[in-house]
Amino acid sequence: MTTDLRPWRGVLVATALPLNDDLSVDYGNYAEHCAWLVENGCDGVVPNGSLGEYQVLTPEERAKVVETAVAAIGGERVMPGVAAYGSAESRRWAEQARDAGCASVMLLPPNAYRADERAVLAHYAEVAKAGLPVVAYNNPIDTKVDLVPELLATLHGEGFIQGVKEFSGDVRRAYRLAELAPELDLLIGADDVLLELAIAGAKGWVAGYPNALPKSSVELYRAATRGDLDAALPLYRQLHPLLRWDSKVEFVQAIKLSMDIAGRHGGACRPPRVPLLPEQEAAVRAATEKALAAGLA
Numbered sequence: 001m002t003t004d005l006r007p008w009r010g011v012l013v014a015t016a017l018p019l020n021d022d023l024s025v026d027y028g029n030y031a032e033h034c035a036w037l038v039e040n041g042c043d044g045v046v047p048n049g050s051l052g053e054y055q056v057l058t059p060e061e062r063a064k065v066v067e068t069a070v071a072a073i074g075g076e077r078v079m080p081g082v083a084a085y086g087s088a089e090s091r092r093w094a095e096q097a098r099d100a101g102c103a104s105v106m107l108l109p110p111n112a113y114r115a116d117e118r119a120v121l122a123h124y125a126e127v128a129k130a131g132l133p134v135v136a137y138n139n140p141i142d143t144k145v146d147l148v149p150e151l152l153a154t155l156h157g158e159g160f161i162q163g164v165k166e167f168s169g170d171v172r173r174a175y176r177l178a179e180l181a182p183e184l185d186l187l188i189g190a191d192d193v194l195l196e197l198a199i200a201g202a203k204g205w206v207a208g209y210p211n212a213l214p215k216s217s218v219e220l221y222r223a224a225t226r227g228d229l230d231a232a233l234p235l236y237r238q239l240h241p242l243l244r245w246d247s248k249v250e251f252v253q254a255i256k257l258s259m260d261i262a263g264r265h266g267g268a269c270r271p272p273r274v275p276l277l278p279e280q281e282a283a284v285r286a287a288t289e290k291a292l293a294a295g296l297a
Helices: 027-039 059-073 087-100 117-128 149-157 173-180 191-199 214-225 229-247 251-261 278-293
Strands: 010-014 044-046 105-107 134-138 163-166 185-188 204-207
Touching: 010 214, 027 044, 027 059, 044 059, 059 087, 087 105, 087 117, 105 117, 117 134, 117 149, 134 149, 149 173, 163 173, 173 185, 185 191, 191 204, 191 214, 191 229, 204 214, 214 229, 229 251, 229 278, 251 278
Parallel strands: 010 044, 010 204, 105 134, 134 163, 163 185, 185 204
Antiparallel strands: none
């Protein structure tokens, strides 16, 4: 694990959630998965992100997922997503994470409507009251709220956030953000811009595809962040046919399928997600099998 006092640094896997045949949560398999990721070089996990299907979990399930991860690998390695429709509910999830022993949380902006800047500031201010460091999650594609560098700098200046998972895909923002808020940690938020953001100074990666291929993914991240392009670029090219699925609508299904092919437990998703189309499944299967044949498991 990273020895830095900021536990959101390094490779934190946004964990897929294993389900039983009846679509109930398989907590035992989830605990094993968290431990396996750490054993294979990942620094921690992010439960209850969108990859973890938090939107379709009951409150009891969502809390138990966090508790299961903490019991498996220790709270300092666990940064739960605490997104919710209301700021009060997000704060309650941050408090639940705190009480479970977690060291930080990840928070989307208000996502029930297109919030303006004042609402975004109030939202993060409320959740910060839980007392845990907050990593913002900028996903303007899904939330319709864009945490632009100027707004992120304001949030950081007010002490509301300590980092940002950047999913906009606009790698130019890394340099503007470093100018406006040099102490705010940039975390890679989309697998298919890993190399570009690592070169730009990212301090961590909230990652999807390490769920299936942790060792090669961690190797790629380490090489990229130390500026070793001779090692990173060929590996990035090999993995990119899979990494780009992290930015597609079907990312949960794709990553779970790759997990199944790699010998992990991916399995089904809860509705309203539906299985991949045959041509999508074929593309994911071919790319995964090619990665496995190349020794990237």
